[in-house]
Amino acid sequence: MARAVTTQRKAINTTLAWAVGLLIFFPILWTILTSFKTEAQAISDPPVFLFFDWTLENYAVVQERSDYMRFLWNSVIIAGGSTILGTIIAIPAAWSMAFVPSRRTKDILLWMLSTKMLPAVGVLYPIYLLFIKLGWLDSRIGLVIVLMLINLPIIVWMLYTYFREIPGEILEAARMDGASLREEILYVLTPMAVPGIASTILLNIILAWNEAFWTLNLTAAKAAPLTAFIASYSSPEGLFYAKLSAASVMAIAPILIMGWFSQKQLVRGLTFGAVK
Amino acid sequence: MTLKGAFFAASALVSVSASALSAEVLTIATVNNGDMIRMQKLTDDFTAKTGHEVNWVTLEENVLRQRVTTDITTKGGAFDIMTIGMYETPIWAANGWLVPLDDLSADYDADDILPAMRGGLSHDGTLYAAPFYGESSMIMYRTDLFEAAGLEMPEAPTWDFVADAARKITDRENEIYGICLRGKAGWGENMAFLTATANSFGARWFDENWTPQFDSAAWEETLTFYLDLMNDAGPPGASTNGFNENLSLFQQGKCGMWIDATVAASFVTNPDDSTVADKVGFALAPDTGKGKRGNWLWAWALGIPAGTQKEDAAKEFIEWATSKAYIELVAANEGWANVPPGARTSLYQNETYLSEAPFAEMTLKSINSADPLNPTVDPVPYVGVQFVAIPEFAGFATDVGQEFSAALAGQQTAQQALAKAQALVVDAMEAAGY
Numbered sequence: 001m002a003r004a005v006t007t008q009r010k011a012i013n014t015t016l017a018w019a020v021g022l023l024i025f026f027p028i029l030w031t032i033l034t035s036f037k038t039e040a041q042a043i044s045d046p047p048v049f050l051f052f053d054w055t056l057e058n059y060a061v062v063q064e065r066s067d068y069m070r071f072l073w074n075s076v077i078i079a080g081g082s083t084i085l086g087t088i089i090a091i092p093a094a095w096s097m098a099f100v101p102s103r104r105t106k107d108i109l110l111w112m113l114s115t116k117m118l119p120a121v122g123v124l125y126p127i128y129l130l131f132i133k134l135g136w137l138d139s140r141i142g143l144v145i146v147l148m149l150i151n152l153p154i155i156v157w158m159l160y161t162y163f164r165e166i167p168g169e170i171l172e173a174a175r176m177d178g179a180s181l182r183e184e185i186l187y188v189l190t191p192m193a194v195p196g197i198a199s200t201i202l203l204n205i206i207l208a209w210n211e212a213f214w215t216l217n218l219t220a221a222k223a224a225p226l227t228a229f230i231a232s233y234s235s236p237e238g239l240f241y242a243k244l245s246a247a248s249v250m251a252i253a254p255i256l257i258m259g260w261f262s263q264k265q266l267v268r269g270l271t272f273g274a275v276k
Numbered sequence: 277m278t279l280k281g282a283f284f285a286a287s288a289l290v291s292v293s294a295s296a297l298s299a300e301v302l303t304i305a306t307v308n309n310g311d312m313i314r315m316q317k318l319t320d321d322f323t324a325k326t327g328h329e330v331n332w333v334t335l336e337e338n339v340l341r342q343r344v345t346t347d348i349t350t351k352g353g354a355f356d357i358m359t360i361g362m363y364e365t366p367i368w369a370a371n372g373w374l375v376p377l378d379d380l381s382a383d384y385d386a387d388d389i390l391p392a393m394r395g396g397l398s399h400d401g402t403l404y405a406a407p408f409y410g411e412s413s414m415i416m417y418r419t420d421l422f423e424a425a426g427l428e429m430p431e432a433p434t435w436d437f438v439a440d441a442a443r444k445i446t447d448r449e450n451e452i453y454g455i456c457l458r459g460k461a462g463w464g465e466n467m468a469f470l471t472a473t474a475n476s477f478g479a480r481w482f483d484e485n486w487t488p489q490f491d492s493a494a495w496e497e498t499l500t501f502y503l504d505l506m507n508d509a510g511p512p513g514a515s516t517n518g519f520n521e522n523l524s525l526f527q528q529g530k531c532g533m534w535i536d537a538t539v540a541a542s543f544v545t546n547p548d549d550s551t552v553a554d555k556v557g558f559a560l561a562p563d564t565g566k567g568k569r570g571n572w573l574w575a576w577a578l579g580i581p582a583g584t585q586k587e588d589a590a591k592e593f594i595e596w597a598t599s600k601a602y603i604e605l606v607a608a609n610e611g612w613a614n615v616p617p618g619a620r621t622s623l624y625q626n627e628t629y630l631s632e633a634p635f636a637e638m639t640l641k642s643i644n645s646a647d648p649l650n651p652t653v654d655p656v657p658y659v660g661v662q663f664v665a666i667p668e669f670a671g672f673a674t675d676v677g678q679e680f681s682a683a684l685a686g687q688q689t690a691q692q693a694l695a696k697a698q699a700l701v702v703d704a705m706e707a708a709g710y
Contacts (some may be wrong), residue, residue, distance in 0.1 A: 009354065018384055034423070039548075039549055040548065040549050043524040043527070043528070044528070045524075045528055065313065065316070125346070125349075125350065128346055128352060129348050129350055131352075132350060132351070132353070133350050137352055137353075137354050138354055139572060180667075191558075194573060215334070215344065216339055217342070217343060217346060220303050220305070220333050221303050221331035221332070221333050222331075222352040222353060223676075224333070228333075228335070229333075231335050231336050231339050232308055232333075232334035232335060232336075234308065234310060234336035234339075235307070235308040235309055235336060235337070236336070236337050236338070236464075236518065236519060236520065237309055237337070237519050237520070237539065238308075238520070238523075239520055239523055239524060239527075239543070239549070240308070
């Protein structure tokens, strides 16, 4: 009898989980469906769900009008570069805070996070002027550095949380065996924290890929990533929802595919500690 | 190699280097609309004629506005040509941020630019941005619904006629609403429509001493009229409707009338997208007999930021893109109905265009009836029909737009919204030092 209740509960939980999942996924699904409609079907009322004349015309128009590969390549370099650079800086920072904390460590962590509380537009002009001086406007290197700085607090916080769960004794043992600091971090800490580091990297790639404020404001023609590609299809005077949807699908497809293949790693890293 | 051969080789090298030096790569920021996209497709013609190449940066209108404003105020130099509107041009020109376009070639025929457009894009009588296309607003209405209701739309209707017709046409059971108007908050959304409407009711944003006027009887009459009309004959949820939402409603046959940008005429008469393409008539925006109609004036224009290193090439591009020859190029490639409207007088003297674009005549009349230098019944100290060309306007007009939108949503009365608007604008103007 008790078993029957469990099965029923399981069924409810599964249904609920699917319902929530579908609800969250619905906007993306709707965007994908709209991208295969004509502009007239995209705005039809009542909306058409599956039974319409599927067309690839929007993708053809987008492909013809924009150099998709250039935007994609910029996104890959900017998101990848900023994440790699951020991780290289964050691993030693998180190590020191997790294993040799000082009286001020907690304050420093909180201060780092507080930089995320400032609205980005508040520092637009200083950053823009700095970029002009450095010659970084519309350059990939400039964006790699800005996005690295923006995401650094999150990377440090996430790594700090994972590192804290690794017993300090293991590192101590490595030290007693004669490991240098570099060897300790590189050969003992990092392999143990791989799931945590991997999920941090994945999450930051997603954040950098989707970042739209700085990538739109600091680029023009050369370094513009996929966020600018999408923005070029949005229009307050004209109904181009189907084309906008096609552009959106093309922009999110790479990150969606990456997320799909790495979801196990991502979920494990986000829900469990580093050594569990 | 003989001496002669060497001489010719050297000459050839010099000439190639010279042409390579004079050929520039221009970066142009622009908005995403049909006319601009068409221009991007035709850029090869410009490159073939001048040797200059073009990099396009296409952005959504509001994103573009923020992007180019940041760049021009910091002298960033990211763009050689910017697509700007009638709001920015006089402000930026007064600050010395734009290159004056007073030395365009004789072939260009700057006098052919429509006077209303020229006035709105000039500062102290000098042109600072060349109009690529221009628009006003007008009434688009369903001829079949008017016929069924026994109504006949005059060419220049009054607001009373429009309100009466809207109420007669409304058939909520069949989802037909007499009139669709903008309600979404924003200085370029509901406030563009309401400011132009207020002009026709004798209202104004400021008196000659820059004192805000939302406590005037004319503004109360404007807002009350708009709210009553929309409550009686507007679609549900109108407080979130902007251009695109109303376009969608009209194309699906749910609006008896729609007062909005003249550029919408080509959309609602396109049978590929509109279910009512063959049942649309046009009329001038309404008035109240006070001498001003409720239509606005806008142009997307090309301007050159001061300090660009490529001023000459940028001027060559502007001359190409806003010339009579460009209009003919578009006509040859895409048909006369797709040429950029509202910028040049000669276009409206072209019989082929007039016959192929059923909305052409009404567009011209609407543009000509708007005067950005004298927009209101009573005198005002500002330039602009549906906006006030001062830098602070976009900010406080959006705040006022939110109050009016809330009134349309039924969250407050017209009087409450106006009182808040007055307080908001008084504060903003005091802070700005007026």
